[in-house]
Amino acid sequence: MTNAKQGTAVPAIQISGLRKRYGSVTALDGLDLRVEQGEVHGFLGPNGAGKSTTIRILLGLLRADGGEARVLGADPWASAVGLHRRLAYVPGDVELWPNLTGGEAIDLLGRLRGGINRARRDELCDRFDLDPRKKGRTYSKGNRQKVALIAALASDVELLLLDEPTAGLDPLMEAVFQSCIREATAAGRTVLLSSHILAQVEVLADRISIIRKGSVVESGSLRELRHLTRTSVSVMTEHPADAITSLPGVHEAHHDGEQLTFDVDGEAMPVVMRELASLGVTGLTATPPTLEQLLLRHYGDELAAGVGNGNGNGSKAPAGVAR
Amino acid sequence: MSTTAVPTRRPSPSPLPARLDGHPLAGFRSLFRFMLRRDRIRFFGWTLGLTLLLAYFANVLQVVFPTAEDLQAFAAFSANPAAALLMGPGFGSEAITLERFLVGTYGMYLIIGASLMNILTVTRHTRVEEQSGRAELVRANVVGRYAPLTAALAVAVLMDLVVAILMGGMLAGMGFDAGGSIVFGASVGAAGLAFAGIAATCVQLTEFSRTAAGIAGAVLGGGFLLRGLGDMSAAQGGGLDWISWLTPIGWSQQAAPYVHDRWWPLAISVACFVVCAGLGYALSARRDLAAGLVAARRGSAYAPSWLSSPFALAFRLQRASLVGWSLSLFAAGLAYGGFTQAMIDGFADAPPELLVLFGGEENLLTGYLGLMGLMFAMFTTVFAILAMQSLRSEEFDGRTEPVLATAVSRPAWLGSWTAVTALGVVWLLFAAGLGEAIGAAASTGEGELFNDVLLGHVAHAPAVWTTLAMAALLYAVTPRLVPLAWAVFGYAFLIGFFGPMLDVPDAVVQASPYEHIGEYPSEDLSVTAMLVLTAIAAGITAAALAGFRHRDLVTA
Numbered sequence: 096m097t098n099a100k101q102g103t104a105v106p107a108i109q110i111s112g113l114r115k116r117y118g119s120v121t122a123l124d125g126l127d128l129r130v131e132q133g134e135v136h137g138f139l140g141p142n143g144a145g146k147s148t149t150i151r152i153l154l155g156l157l158r159a160d161g162g163e164a165r166v167l168g169a170d171p172w173a174s175a176v177g178l179h180r181r182l183a184y185v186p187g188d189v190e191l192w193p194n195l196t197g198g199e200a201i202d203l204l205g206r207l208r209g210g211i212n213r214a215r216r217d218e219l220c221d222r223f224d225l226d227p228r229k230k231g232r233t234y235s236k237g238n239r240q241k242v243a244l245i246a247a248l249a250s251d252v253e254l255l256l257l258d259e260p261t262a263g264l265d266p267l268m269e270a271v272f273q274s275c276i277r278e279a280t281a282a283g284r285t286v287l288l289s290s291h292i293l294a295q296v297e298v299l300a301d302r303i304s305i306i307r308k309g310s311v312v313e314s315g316s317l318r319e320l321r322h323l324t325r326t327s328v329s330v331m332t333e334h335p336a337d338a339i340t341s342l343p344g345v346h347e348a349h350h351d352g353e354q355l356t357f358d359v360d361g362e363a364m365p366v367v368m369r370e371l372a373s374l375g376v377t378g379l380t381a382t383p384p385t386l387e388q389l390l391l392r393h394y395g396d397e398l399a400a401g402v403g404n405g406n407g408n409g410s411k412a413p414a415g416v417a418r
Numbered sequence: 419m420s421t422t423a424v425p426t427r428r429p430s431p432s433p434l435p436a437r438l439d440g441h442p443l444a445g446f447r448s449l450f451r452f453m454l455r456r457d458r459i460r461f462f463g464w465t466l467g468l469t470l471l472l473a474y475f476a477n478v479l480q481v482v483f484p485t486a487e488d489l490q491a492f493a494a495f496s497a498n499p500a501a502a503l504l505m506g507p508g509f510g511s512e513a514i515t516l517e518r519f520l521v522g523t524y525g526m527y528l529i530i531g532a533s534l535m536n537i538l539t540v541t542r543h544t545r546v547e548e549q550s551g552r553a554e555l556v557r558a559n560v561v562g563r564y565a566p567l568t569a570a571l572a573v574a575v576l577m578d579l580v581v582a583i584l585m586g587g588m589l590a591g592m593g594f595d596a597g598g599s600i601v602f603g604a605s606v607g608a609a610g611l612a613f614a615g616i617a618a619t620c621v622q623l624t625e626f627s628r629t630a631a632g633i634a635g636a637v638l639g640g641g642f643l644l645r646g647l648g649d650m651s652a653a654q655g656g657g658l659d660w661i662s663w664l665t666p667i668g669w670s671q672q673a674a675p676y677v678h679d680r681w682w683p684l685a686i687s688v689a690c691f692v693v694c695a696g697l698g699y700a701l702s703a704r705r706d707l708a709a710g711l712v713a714a715r716r717g718s719a720y721a722p723s724w725l726s727s728p729f730a731l732a733f734r735l736q737r738a739s740l741v742g743w744s745l746s747l748f749a750a751g752l753a754y755g756g757f758t759q760a761m762i763d764g765f766a767d768a769p770p771e772l773l774v775l776f777g778g779e780e781n782l783l784t785g786y787l788g789l790m791g792l793m794f795a796m797f798t799t800v801f802a803i804l805a806m807q808s809l810r811s812e813e814f815d816g817r818t819e820p821v822l823a824t825a826v827s828r829p830a831w832l833g834s835w836t837a838v839t840a841l842g843v844v845w846l847l848f849a850a851g852l853g854e855a856i857g858a859a860a861s862t863g864e865g866e867l868f869n870d871v872l873l874g875h876v877a878h879a880p881a882v883w884t885t886l887a888m889a890a891l892l893y894a895v896t897p898r899l900v901p902l903a904w905a906v907f908g909y910a911f912l913i914g915f916f917g918p919m920l921d922v923p924d925a926v927v928q929a930s931p932y933e934h935i936g937e938y939p940s941e942d943l944s945v946t947a948m949l950v951l952t953a954i955a956a957g958i959t960a961a962a963l964a965g966f967r968h969r970d971l972v973t974a
Contacts, residue, residue, distance in 0.1 A: 147973070154823050156971040176827045183821040190816035192735065193626065195717075202721035203731060207824035232501040232625060243820065 105168040106287040107132045107254050108153060112162035115148055115309075124147040124309035125162065130287055130302075132253075135280055137300030138289040145309040146289040147187055150258050153287075154184055158189060174212035180209045182254040184246035187262065187289075189239040191231030197242045198227030204246040206212040213217075222271050237248045242305040248275050257281060261295060273298055325358040328367075333375030342367055445561035453543050457573065464535045465577055468528055468606070469584040475524040476560060476592060479516055482921065489514050500654035503646040503754075504793075504915055507662065510677035517594040518676045521602050523916075529670050532640065536633040543570035546627040548708045557707060564699060565709050570582035571695060574614035582607030598676035605670035608687035612666035615639065617692030622701035623708040624885045625924035628811075634754035636746070641665030643750050649755060666690060723859045728826045728834040734811070736805060736835075740842050743801050747794060747850035751964055754790050755857020755871070762862075781940050787858055787871050788937030792914050794850040795878035795932060796907070799885050800841050803903045805839040808890035810897045813972050822971060829963040836890045836959055843882045851875025867939075873940035880951035884931040887911070887958035894966035906931075 104259075108130035115123040118174040123154050140146055151157040153166050155175030164171055166178050172339055191200050205211025211417065220227050221381045222243045234242065240263045247255060255276075261269050290296050294305060304314040313320055325346065330336065336355050341350035344363020352396055359367050371379075454461065482490040489853035506526045510518040530764055544567055547553040553566060566581075586603025590596040613634065620634040621627070641664075648662030649671075662668035669690075672683040724730055724765060762782055814820045821831060855871035858864075910930040917927050927933050931954075934947035 102887050151819075151971070151973060156819060156973065158968075158970055175822075176825050179823060180825040183586075184820070186823075189820075192817060195721075196719065196739070198719040200723040201727065202823055203725055204820060205822065207616060207728065207731075209825050213929060228716040230715070230717055237737040271944070287670070328844055350578070 106130060106165070107134075107167060108136075108287060108303075110149070110162065111164045112152075113149065113152065113159050113164055114161035115145075115152065115157065116160055122205050122309055123152075123159070123162075126306065128178050128304055128311055128314070130285060131283050133280065133283055134284040134301040135276060135288060135299050137239045137296035137303040138287055138306065139291065139293070139303055140289075140297055140306035143308045146306060147258055149306070150184070150256050150287070151288060152418075153256060154179070154182075155269060181252055182256060183208060183250045183252045185240070185258060185260045186244045187258040189243040191234060191242060193232035194226055195228065197225060197231065197232050197238070200231060200242050201249070204243075205250055208250050208252070210251070211246070211249050212251060216245060219245040219249055219256045219275070222275075223268060235263070237265065237268070240264060241268070241333045244272065244275075248279065253284060255284060255312065257286065257287050259291070261290075261292065262286070269295065281334050282330055299399075325360055326364065327356070327358050329354050329356045329378075329380045330371060330376060331355075331378040332371065333377060336371070336374050339367060339370055339374075342370065436479070437529065442562035442564040443568055444565060445559065446569055446572075447564055449556070449561065450572050453569055453573045454576075456543075457539070459665055461540075461573075463582075463787040464539075465580045465584060466529050468535070468581055468640070469588055470584055471531070472520075472524070472528055472594075473588055473837050476516075476520055476589070479523075483519075486515075489516060489519060491684075499650040499653045499805040501758075502649035506645075506671045507649045507652055507674075509674040515676065517598065518760060521675050523597075525602065525605070525675070526595060526667060526671060528585070528606050528641065528696065529609045529667055532578065532606045533613040533638050533666065534635075535577060535581075536610040536614040537617045537620075537638065539574045539577060540614050541571050541621055541627050541631045541634070543573065543574045543623040544618075545624075545630045549625060549627050551708070554707060561861050562652055567698060567702060569930050571614055571618060574617075575611065578610040579608040579873040580616070596677055597679050601673050601679045601681065602675035604681070604684055605673040605675060608673075608684040608800070609670040612669070612690040614693070615691035615698070618695045618698030619701065622698055622705065623711050625708065627809075632742070636742075638667075641667050643672070643753060644668075647753060647757065649762065653785065653915065654760060654763065656722045656760060728830050731821070732831075732835040732838040736808070736838050736842060739779070739801070739805070739808070740845070743842075744849045747797060748853040751790075751794065751853025751855075751875075752795075752857045753853075754793075755787075755854040755859075756861050757859040758783065759861040759863075760787060783862070783867075784870075784940040787854070787867070788874055788940035790833065790854055790877060790939055791851070791871075791874040792932060794847060794854070794875055795882055796914065797850070798846045798878075799882050799907050800848055802839055802843055802882055802886040803900075803907060805835075806893055806903065807900055809835050809895055810900050813897060816973070819971060819973060825882055828966045832890065833959075834852075835961050836886065836962070839886055840883055840955075841888065844876060844879045847876045847879055847882070848872070849854065872940040873943070876940055877935055877943050877948065878884045878932065880948045880955060881910075881931045881935055883955035884951050884958070887955040887962065888956070891958050891962040893971065899970060 106129050108128060110126055110128040113123050113126040113128075115121075123195060126145065128138075128149070129284060138146055138149070139350065141142060148157065149285070152164055153160050153171050155171040155173075155178070158172055167177055167181055171178055191197070195203070201216060201220075202211060205216065222351070224240060225241045229238075231242075233241070240260065242259055244257075261272050262271060273295070276288070279286060286299075288296060288299060301312070301317050302318065304311045305320075306312070329351070331353050337356065339345060340357065342363065343366075344360035345367060346358045346360075433859070469680040504624050506525050508522050511522070539881075547556070547566070556566065582603040584603070585606055589599035589602060617634045620637075621630040623633065624630050645662040645668040647663045648659050648664075648668065650656075651658035652662065664673065666687055669686045670809050673680050699709060725734055816947055818831070822828060851872040851874070852955045854875060855868045859868045885903060888906055889900055892899045892902055910932045913922065913927055913930040914932055917930075917933075931951060934944060934951065936943050936947070
């Protein structure tokens with residue numbers, strides 16, 4: 096990673112207090128986001144939380160009702176064209192021209208952006224196992240997504256805005272995608288990776304922002320976010336460890352044969368560890384929280400109330416009534 | 419008719435659904451009700467709209483021709499080839515009455531309206547649903563293979579029945595002969611029915627709803643041209659009148675309401691519906707859901723090097739449409755041009771009050787050719803408005819978003835698309851004019867007509883550009899309102915072809931952009947008007963390009 100760029104450089108993305116309404120529906124409600132140059136930033140949230148709306152404002156396709164957004168130091172609404180030479184975008188739902196082949200669409204989008212690296216394009220077609228000779232209308236969702244990904248990755252740009260880029264890819268292709276993103280960051284590119292697929296973000300992201308109902312509720316490195324959550328601990332000790340269960344920050348303790356299993360709040364960890372050490376630990380496993388659990392904690396109340404419709408804002412975007 | 423397929427309602431739970439589970443029509447009833455629910459506004463918009471249009475025409479005629487003597491002056495007009503081309507065979511013109519004049523003059527446009535209503539209704543509920551993937555959701559339920567098509571046809575048939583009853587009832591209510599009124603209503607419904615069947619076949623052929631509607635529309639347009647030739651031939655006693663009998667529009671017109679009141683030509687339309695719908699069912703059984711009958715071919719792995727600008731993309735996306743329109747308009751021009759000599763012969767005995775409309779007996783030849791120029795300008799306007807609707811679909815379907823996410827500015831994208839369409843307009847006028855010029859020169863043997871006819875067609879371009887620019891402005895500001903551009907087209911069409919007869923005030927005529935350039939060669943070309951219209955079109959386009967910068971893109 097090119098940390099040399101950080102510090103003095105302007106952030107790749109800086110958003111403060113961003114607001115967007117569609118009629119009576121509030122899509123973004125004072126969203127703040129900062130993405131440093133050179134990092135992979137995970138933009139995590141359930142469907143309808145406002146991820147796509149945010150990205151489209153960053154592209155100047157939608158106009159914010161309030162707040163400020165800066166992409167590579169510029170206003171995305173006013174300087175859209177200049178910025179688009181320096182960034183590439185993969186939409187969540189890729190639609191292709193029915194009569195153009197995948198290869199034609201890749202070339203076209205690359206050229207409209209200001210040029211495409213032919214060798215890199217061919218290599219990416221190979222790696223993603225895409226047949227570029229098929230017509231746009233005959234591709235599956237996953238293959239349409241590959242077309243958009245290849246067009247974006249084959250361009251020489253500073254910033255990649257990827258809106259749920261692997262939603263339709265199989266695990267094999269997701270691995271290819273991950274290595275491509277690592278290559279991109281090695282080349283100094285910044286990546287904003289929106290997703291509700293936690294494993295993907297966990298693997299790739301340096302920092303993560305969690306968006307919920309149009310505003311970012313948590314932001315930081317994975318480590319920093321874990322700090323906010325509970326670690327699951329299973330421990331075997333020489334002396335009875337029941338005293339642990341009454342410590343502040345320890346939850347859901349129960350005996351499981353010889354093992355004691357419990358969850359610890361991040362802040363309580365040092366105290367608990369000291370206490371355990373005095374009891375003579377003979378075996379210990381500690382499992383860090385997954386992003387699933389992070390999300391569950393933010394949405395836990397809604398998930399409990401009724402899963403299917405847990406994201407308040409309703410369907411993906413109000414403009415679904417286009418026709 | 420397939421409405422008889424509606425299962426009777428039972429008040430109590432019955433074993434019927436269980437028996438229908440494996441039936442190809444399972445789910446028909448729910449789908450039928452669902453489609454009516456979706457169309458609750460469209461349904462009455464079309465049926466009442468067409469009926470009110472007829473009522474409006476009837477009232478206008480009563481105001482313009484308060485006495486039989488007023489009408490008699492125009493009687494001859496209904497029996498000449500130009501009127502035959504634009505209106506139909508003109509039955510009963512020797513003893514004209516208001517209702518004969520009404521259905522003879524405006525009947526065909528209501529027939530065309532009902533035909534479009536059916537094409538769009540059937541396409542909307544079948545291929546549009548399949549292409550969008552919504553049909554997959556529906557068909558995954560207890561829904562038989564034939565249920566969606568049957569329900570769509572049932573909706574169309576119901577619309578036709580309603581149109582027939584409303585129109586027949588309204589005319590009878592106005593005091594016209596009840597039998598003739600019912601025949602006229604039925605003739606409009608019958609043509610609609612025939613096109614419901616034709617559309618049912620067309621939607622099986624291609625994966626694309628727009629192509630399917632285009633094929634059905636081409637059948638309608640081709641029918642309009644064919645029956646035009648047949649009716650022109652009939653009007654001057656030629657031997658080609660049988661051509662009119664090749665088309666649904668012809669069958670409906672041959673019912674001759676208020677004159678012969680024939681029912682049997684309408685039976686041909688019903689037979690056409692049955693045969694075409696049957697063909698549609700048979701074809702649908704031979705293909706997969708969402709597939710067409712023609713499999714997609716593989717193409718090139720790389721884009722050609724010219725495909726590298728928004729202008730090139732706009733051209734690439736309009737290319738297929740341009741090719742189709744070019745061929746159609748050239749062929750139509752050739753057909754109408756080739757009819758020139760026969761047309762003049764047919765006018766030999768025409769009364770002078772009719773010839774005035776063409777600029778007098780001396781100018782008959784140029785009058786006809788000038789009028790054709792205006793007609794092709796209207797056709798080309800249809801192309802221009804459809805092109806702007808395609809641009810709207812590009813955005814609504816999510817294909818504009820990735821383009822505008824590249825280094826293409828909004829003005830560049832809208833400007834490129836509009837420029838391709840504007841050049842396409844000139845090209846299509848040239849293609850139509852070339853056909854017309856060749857046909858006219860060949861049929862009259864006057865080679866010097868060639869340049870005049872060609873010029874007379876192409877000269878209309880600034881008027882078409884003006885309508886195009888208005889459509890572009892609507893797109894730029896409120897894309898949902900692009901169809902309003904059809905109002906400009908409709909207005910210009912009514913003024914252009916019926917204005918002279920209806921004696922409308924000058925200001926009303928002047929409001930149409932198509933009334934300033936002149937119908938060359940019968941009238942002088944106004945270069946000033948061409949320049950002014952071009953400037954107006956450019957100004958509106960500039961406003962559109964600026965306006966497009968200020969709205970949100972419509973995103974899925």
